Amino acid sequence: MSQVVIRIPTPLRSYTGGADEVVVQAATVREALARLGERYEGILERVVDQRGEPRQFVNLFLDGRNLRGAEGLDTALDGGEVLAIVPAVAGGRDETGTTLPELGVRK
């Protein structure tokens, strides 16, 4: 078992009582997330889907390296790593609809 620090993004800190970091003991990234889920109810479902893989709008970085497409959650831990949960932040204006001049948005 290795010790890893999990960085919690702001939107998920409501699950950790405001903590921005959680330290767990685990041999792989998957185990580290499982330990996190055992300690804080509800947070794991926000990070991984029913198949246990990272959700579409979540990225996982291990010491600054994006795990998507690599060994993924089965990446082994040596100890001392930082696992960051990074929310995918996305959006954009409506494809159709009224443009600014027609709406008369105030200047």
Next chain:
Amino acid sequence: MTRVLCLPDEQRRRLAGWAKAAYPHEACGVLLGASQGDETRVAEARSARNIVTERARDRYEIDPEDYLAAESEAASRGVEVVGIWHTHPDHPARPSSTDREKAWGGWSYLILAVTREGVTDLRSWRLDGERDFQEEVLK
């Protein structure tokens, strides 16, 4: 209870510059600061890369590496990521259905309406418990 987002003039000017420079494409980034009660104070706005290239006029997704760098800097300065900003080129500063679908709770979402001439409006929004956006008071 109406929430308040305090955005200093200096940060508004920075945002306006990025918004105009990116036009007609969307620009995006994060807001660093602190929250207390119903008030969030922005200490610094940061720009981020939009990794959506094929639809940059109406979509954005913040480069996760830029987000990670911003969060690390926030932690080192004793602040946190308190919100997200992005532009709506030639559209109102109101959340779209795409914004709502992809939004996270607990953050302010600052939207800047921008035209060729520059920013025409900016408004801040936050998801409520029903995942509907409620407008915040911008000071």
